[in-house]
Amino acid sequence: MEYIRLIGVLVIILGFAFKLDTVAVVLISALATALASGIDFTKFLAILGQGFLDNRMVSLFFLTLPMIGVIERNGLKASAVNLIHRLQNLTPGRIFDIYLLIRELACVFGITLQGQVQFIRPLINPMAQAAASVEAKLTPKDVDRIKARSAATENFGNFFAQNLFVASGGVLLMASTMKSLGYKVDPTGIVLYSIPVAVITLVLVFVYNRLFDRQFTKKGRVDHD
Amino acid sequence: MTSLINNILTFLYMLIGVGFLIAAIESFRDKTNSTRYGTGLFWTLFAVIFALGQWLPNALVGAFLLVIGLLSLLKQVKVGHIKEINVKTAESAALRLKGWIFLPSIILAVTAILVAQFTPFGGQVGIGAAAILSLIVAVVLTKSSGKAVFDDTQRMVRSVGSAGVLPQLLATLGVVFTASGVGNVTAHAISSVFPVGNHMLGVVLYCVAMAVFTIIMGNAFAAFAVITAGIGIPFVVAQGGSAVVVAALGMTSGYCGTLMTPMAANFNTLPVALMEMKDPLGVIKQQAPIAIPMLIIQILLMYVLAF
Numbered sequence: 143m144e145y146i147r148l149i150g151v152l153v154i155i156l157g158f159a160f161k162l163d164t165v166a167v168v169l170i171s172a173l174a175t176a177l178a179s180g181i182d183f184t185k186f187l188a189i190l191g192q193g194f195l196d197n198r199m200v201s202l203f204f205l206t207l208p209m210i211g212v213i214e215r216n217g218l219k220a221s222a223v224n225l226i227h228r229l230q231n232l233t234p235g236r237i238f239d240i241y242l243l244i245r246e247l248a249c250v251f252g253i254t255l256q257g258q259v260q261f262i263r264p265l266i267n268p269m270a271q272a273a274a275s276v277e278a279k280l281t282p283k284d285v286d287r288i289k290a291r292s293a294a295t296e297n298f299g300n301f302f303a304q305n306l307f308v309a310s311g312g313v314l315l316m317a318s319t320m321k322s323l324g325y326k327v328d329p330t331g332i333v334l335y336s337i338p339v340a341v342i343t344l345v346l347v348f349v350y351n352r353l354f355d356r357q358f359t360k361k362g363r364v365d366h367d
Numbered sequence: 368m369t370s371l372i373n374n375i376l377t378f379l380y381m382l383i384g385v386g387f388l389i390a391a392i393e394s395f396r397d398k399t400n401s402t403r404y405g406t407g408l409f410w411t412l413f414a415v416i417f418a419l420g421q422w423l424p425n426a427l428v429g430a431f432l433l434v435i436g437l438l439s440l441l442k443q444v445k446v447g448h449i450k451e452i453n454v455k456t457a458e459s460a461a462l463r464l465k466g467w468i469f470l471p472s473i474i475l476a477v478t479a480i481l482v483a484q485f486t487p488f489g490g491q492v493g494i495g496a497a498a499i500l501s502l503i504v505a506v507v508l509t510k511s512s513g514k515a516v517f518d519d520t521q522r523m524v525r526s527v528g529s530a531g532v533l534p535q536l537l538a539t540l541g542v543v544f545t546a547s548g549v550g551n552v553t554a555h556a557i558s559s560v561f562p563v564g565n566h567m568l569g570v571v572l573y574c575v576a577m578a579v580f581t582i583i584m585g586n587a588f589a590a591f592a593v594i595t596a597g598i599g600i601p602f603v604v605a606q607g608g609s610a611v612v613v614a615a616l617g618m619t620s621g622y623c624g625t626l627m628t629p630m631a632a633n634f635n636t637l638p639v640a641l642m643e644m645k646d647p648l649g650v651i652k653q654q655a656p657i658a659i660p661m662l663i664i665q666i667l668l669m670y671v672l673a674f
Contacts, residue, residue: 147552150544151593158584159630165444165529168536168589169436172543179547184426186543191428193542195420199376199491200535204383204524205498209471211519212505215452217461221468224461251472258634263641282645290649293638294626297650298657300634301622305615308479309494315534315588316614317490322542323550323600325610329490330483335615335672342664346657 150175197322200314206252218253219260226265233277234270234288234358235351238295241266242347245299246340252307257296267292278361291354295347302343305336372492377421379495384418387411389517390524397447405443409435410524413532432536439529446528450518460509467508475501534588541592553597561602566674569602574666577617578624585630587621594621608673616669623665626658627651 150171157167169190176186210218226244229237245257270288274280280288305313313332320327391410397403412431420428438444461468475497482493506516524531544550554563561568576598580590599617604610625631628651635650646652 144548144552145556147547147549150540150547150549151553151597154540154589154593155580155584158586158589161632163439163442164533164586165536166436166440168533168540169433172540173433175543175547175549179549181547187426187429187433189425189429189543189546190432190539191423191425191430193539193546194416194432194535195425195428196542197535197538198380198383198417198420200538201383201417201532202379202491202494202498204386204527204531205379205495206475206501207386207523207527208516208520209475209498209502209505211523212502212509212511212516213468213471214523215457215460215515215519216464216468216505216509216511217457217459218468220458220461221464221466251469251476253469253472258638258641262638267642286645286649287653289638289642289644290646290653293635293642293650294653294657296638297626297634297654301625302619302661305618307476308483308490309475309498311531311534312588312618315538315591316618318535318538319541319592319595320610320614322538322545323596325600325604327611327614328483329494330480331611332615333480335612336619338668338672339616339619339661339665343657343661346660350657 146178147175149178193322197318200311200318202314203309203311206309210253222248222261223265226261226269229269232273233355234274234291235355237266237270237273238291238351238354239348242295242299242344245296246303246306246344249299249303249310249340250306252309254300254304257300258293262292262296266295274358277358284358298343298347303336303340306333306340308333368487372488375488375492375495379492380420381418382495384414384416386520386524387414387417389521390414393521394447394525400445400447402443402445403447405438405441406445406447409438409444409529432539444529446525449522449526452522464508470508471501471505474504537588537592541596544593544596549593550596550600554601557598557602563602564606566603566606566608567670569598569606569608570670570673571666573599573603573613573617574620574662574669577621578627578662581621581624582628582630585625585628585632587618587625590621590624591618603669603673608669612669612673616665616672620662620665620669623658623662626654 153171153174229240267289270292304310308329313329316332317327317329387410391407391414394410395407412435416428416431478497478500479493482488482496483490576594577590580594581587584590599613603613629635638650639647
């Protein structure tokens with residue numbers, strides 16, 4: 143019954159789906175897989191230890207944290223807020239466009255601010271709501287939609303551009319996993335092949351934002367009639 | 368050259384170990400944390416693995432990891448109290464430094480790429496060199512003291528916390544899966560339903576599986592370790608697909624799943640709470656019209672670029 147080896151896959155799926163402690167889930171999955179495949183416990187410890195040491199490159203991004211800490215203490219967030227505050231007299235869609243662009247650029251330079259907490263709630267959402275209310279009277283449903291779109295914009299930028307930074311956890315994880323699977327992959331190569339996705343996201347979301355603006359301009363016309 | 372690079376890498380890993388040691392010391396000293404000994408031990412073990420791992424028996428490192436897992440399972444690892452940044456100092460520094468505050472980040476990204484592309488040292492040494500250089504620039508620029516850098520380091524490492532070591536643990540899980548033949552079993556199971564060798568079918572299978580498994584697990588990194596070994600390698604890379612393209616686009620296909628699942632609570636549920644939204648799935652509804660076309664585009668991109 144060779145399918146018993148897939149027990150670890152099951153552990154991972156259930157463990158993450160039920161929000162159990164992630165570190166423990168990963169290690170239990172590893173242990174269960176090894177034991178189910180007839181690897182004895184001492185051999186398992188050696189494989190686990192060596193696997194972890196061989197994949198230390200994934201954690202190289204920790205080296206960038208002291209610098210980020212220094213510039214955060216010296217007003218990185220305040221400077222970014224000032225930059226975004228200059229976006230006046232724009233439609234909600236335009237505000238989202240520019241935020242997405244800034245977010246993708248920040249990703250290129252490895253700046254990962256907790257966007258939802260630091261920018262979306264206190265800054266982008268109120269700015270977009272103010273901009274939309276110039277066009278039309280906002281219903282509670284409109285307000286909810288603007289909030290949701292503000293959060294979505296942050297997520298688009300974060301996910302589709304984070305692989306543009308060579309020392310990001312994701313890029314290093316990919317390179318290291320591929321190496322363990324027997325294929326040598328350079329982190330810089332991953333960055334290169336992540337550029338199309340980041341650019342296409344910009345284009346697609348720009349179009350998406352024009353449609354978003356249209357619902358308010360249309361509504362505005364109805365309101366004014 | 369290879370041995371020089373390896374020596375530099377060992378040195379960089381020792382530096383990471385020092386960072387973890389700093390986090391360990393401050394965790395032990397955090398009297399407000401009810402689990403300060405567990406948390407301190409958690410970081411100490413990582414510090415030892417990174418600083419001295421080179422000279423330790425593999426089985427001992429494996430045993431350390433199991434202790435770490437046990438601490439985490441028993442809820443003995445918590446972030447604890449971290450002193451927040453002084454907003455007033457930060458704002459006055461922002462006024463003084465203006466756009467220069469972004470300089471260290473730019474130096475970090477540019478140096479890493481330049482070293483990787485134009486020197487024989489490669490990408491990993493590039494990251495280390497860039498991190499050190501950008502830190503020096505940041506310290507000079509902001510006239511920070513050694514004590515302040517120590518504080519910044521412990522604050523950052525502790526607040527990243529165990530989420531920061533998760534990617535490396537997942538990569539390690541990939542190693543265990545490979546050693547146990549998990550990839551072969553999944554490949555075998557799937558190939559009894561789908562034929563191996565059709566490029567387009569392989570790409571669709573891999574990208575959709577990345578998205579679906581991420582929707583179920585809420586974490587693309589975890590899906591990547593499992594699905595790449597089980598589907599990506601046998602169905603795409605082994606058929607002649609380029610490994611670097613498969614990795615890059617496979618992960619972002621997973622992210623399409625992240626955008627569509629309430630399981631990714633940090634991204635899709637947290638904003639609902641933060642902004643007191645009425646529709647708990649509101650964020651996902653705004654994301655799906657981008658996530659689905661992006662998945663299709665990435666399938667096509669992978670098919671075109673990988674072969």
